[in-house]
Amino acid sequence: GQRVRGLLIHRPIVYGNTAIVLTPIERESLSTPDHTHRWTVAVRSAASPPGADMVGGGDDLTYFIKRVTFKLHDTYTNPTRHIDKPPFEVSETGWGEFDIQIRIQFIPEAVEKPVVFYHHLKLHPWTPHVLGAPSAPLPPPPLEEAARMGPVHSWQYDEIVFHEPYQAFLDILTDH
Numbered sequence: 001g002q003r004v005r006g007l008l009i010h011r012p013i014v015y016g017n018t019a020i021v022l023t024p025i026e027r028e029s030l031s032t033p034d035h036t037h038r039w040t041v042a043v044r045s046a047a048s049p050p051g052a053d054m055v056g057g058g059d060d061l062t063y064f065i066k067r068v069t070f071k072l073h074d075t076y077t078n079p080t081r082h083i084d085k086p087p088f089e090v091s092e093t094g095w096g097e098f099d100i101q102i103r104i105q106f107i108p109e110a111v112e113k114p115v116v117f118y119h120h121l122k123l124h125p126w127t128p129h130v131l132g133a134p135s136a137p138l139p140p141p142p143l144e145e146a147a148r149m150g151p152v153h154s155w156q157y158d159e160i161v162f163h164e165p166y167q168a169f170l171d172i173l174t175d176h
């Protein structure tokens with residue numbers, strides 16, 4: 001195969017998380033009652049808006065993505081989670097925010113190295129109503145209030161760029 005000289009092609013994605021506060025009843029039913037939130041971290045096509053992620057749908061990424069690996073905090077059992085089919089996501093419960101490494105591997109035809117993104121898992125809503133020194137970090141609201149505020153969304157748009165792709169891979173990308 002040949003690389004297509006001078007060509008650059010990109011595919012838009014979003015990655016990030018949603019989080020909701022567990023109800024007291026949900027917390028009691030867990031083996032880990034110290035967990036306060038349920039969250040989902042995901043990689044999606046930018047054609048499927050983050051707001052629609054719970055109902056699924058949107059563009060399927062499997063035509064060029066083979067595997068997404070989410071590396072969670074070491075406090076989780078089996079923190080390295082390989083996801084080989086859509087939806088490319090991991091749902092968990094927990095109590096704390098942390099950085100998640102998101103590694104995207106492409107189909108063999110791509111002959112491309114994986115790309116890595118980092119996402120800071122966000123559980124707590126931003127609280128502009130808490131008054132304080134403008135430069136001071138604002139504390140999160142109490143859980144009951146956060147629950148009333150509804151799900152937290154933290155999503156990042158990005159583009160996966162392929163420089164001088166192989167012709168076979170270019171065909172796969174453009175035929176989709």
Ligand code: SLL
Pocket residue numbers: 032073075076077093094095096097098
């Ligand atoms: C913090 N640096 O201290 C972070 C660490 C760890 C989050 C957050 C539960 C894991 C489990 C969990 O939420 N870990 O019990 O399986 O805020």
